Amino acid sequence: MSFTSEVKDELARLQAPRRCCRMAELSALMRLEGSLHLRGPHRITLHTESENAAVARKMFSLLRELFLLSPELRVEKAPRLKGHNCYCLFLGEEAQVAQVLNELSLLDHAMRPVMGVSPRLTRRPCCSAAYLRGAFLGGGYVSKPESPAHLEINVRHSEMAEGLARLSERHGLEMHVTRKRDFFCVYTKSRREQIDLLAFMGAHRAVLRLQSDAVFKEMRAEVNRRVNSETANLERAVDAAQRQLRDIKRVQEALGLETLSPALREVALMRLEHPEASMQELGACIHPPLSKSAVYHRLLRISRIASAL
Ligand SMILES: [Zn+2]
Numbered sequence: 001m002s003f004t005s006e007v008k009d010e011l012a013r014l015q016a017p018r019r020c021c022r023m024a025e026l027s028a029l030m031r032l033e034g035s036l037h038l039r040g041p042h043r044i045t046l047h048t049e050s051e052n053a054a055v056a057r058k059m060f061s062l063l064r065e066l067f068l069l070s071p072e073l074r075v076e077k078a079p080r081l082k083g084h085n086c087y088c089l090f091l092g093e094e095a096q097v098a099q100v101l102n103e104l105s106l107l108d109h110a111m112r113p114v115m116g117v118s119p120r121l122t123r124r125p126c127c128s129a130a131y132l133r134g135a136f137l138g139g140g141y142v143s144k145p146e147s148p149a150h151l152e153i154n155v156r157h158s159e160m161a162e163g164l165a166r167l168s169e170r171h172g173l174e175m176h177v178t179r180k181r182d183f184f185c186v187y188t189k190s191r192r193e194q195i196d197l198l199a200f201m202g203a204h205r206a207v208l209r210l211q212s213d214a215v216f217k218e219m220r221a222e223v224n225r226r227v228n229s230e231t232a233n234l235e236r237a238v239d240a241a242q243r244q245l246r247d248i249k250r251v252q253e254a255l256g257l258e259t260l261s262p263a264l265r266e267v268a269l270m271r272l273e274h275p276e277a278s279m280q281e282l283g284a285c286i287h288p289p290l291s292k293s294a295v296y297h298r299l300l301r302i303s304r305i306a307s308a309l
Pocket residue numbers: 018019020021022124125126127128130
């Protein structure tokens with residue numbers, strides 16, 4: 001199962017306790033999944049198609065709970081979905097359906113389709129969350145935790161896309177809108193927004209998965225950073241030791257190490273004896289032990305003598 005299907009499955013199983021929220025959720029779902037057909041004077045059908053059985057069941061049960069409607073449910077093989085099952089709901093009986101669609105803000109009183117997000121159904125925060133959940137169930141996609149963050153909701157009309165972006169913004173969630181061939185896409189590529197949006201919709205299991213994955217990635221990045229910086233330190237130390245050896249040998253050949261002061265000579269001999277030791281280790285070999293910075297300064301003075309040659 002794809003991560004998107006998993007998230008939709010989780011969201012579809014959520015039962016909003018309040019009627020206001022269930023109305024909002026159903027409205028968004030039908031707006032995204034449904035297409036209205038006026039089939040002759042006595043039959044409006046609302047045809048919805050979903051690949052996801054849990055989503056189809058959700059629409060079915062919401063229609064029944066909220067309006068006592070029993071839509072006709074058909075399972076079809078959709079060529080568009082490469083032969084996958086497609087769950088279709090049909091609503092008939094003009095008068096009642098028109099009434100229902102009006103209550104759901106899908107049709108206005110003149111039976112014209114309403115575009116965009118219904119302000120009436122999204123007044124409260126609980127309903128906004130339910131509305132976004134419905135929209136995601138209808139047209140959402142979310143990238144799997146191990147991929148770069150991406151969450152999008154695809155809609156047919158720009159009013160709906162702008163409406164969803166504004167609705168998210170009202171709750172501190174930033175979504176962008178872009179036009180694709182024949183639809184509009186409301187999306188975010190930020191991990192923060194992806195997680196916050198899913199949490200707002202109520203997909204807590206998905207949020208946990210994303211967070212644990214993000215934490216894991218962060219840890220791995222931190223380990224890599226440390227390994228890299230230790231490697232870099234090590235390389236720098238090796239380079240420095242090479243330079244020190246070269247300088248000591250130049251002084252040895254040109255002047256002889258006996259011309260150095262006892263303090264410098266001691267460090268120079270230690271370096272020759274332990275070419276790969278760190279300065280700290282060199283300091284520890286000397287009696288009495290020298291600090292790392294004392295070793296460093298003595299080696300620096302030898303290098304100055306060498307470069308003056
Ligand atoms: Zn509500």
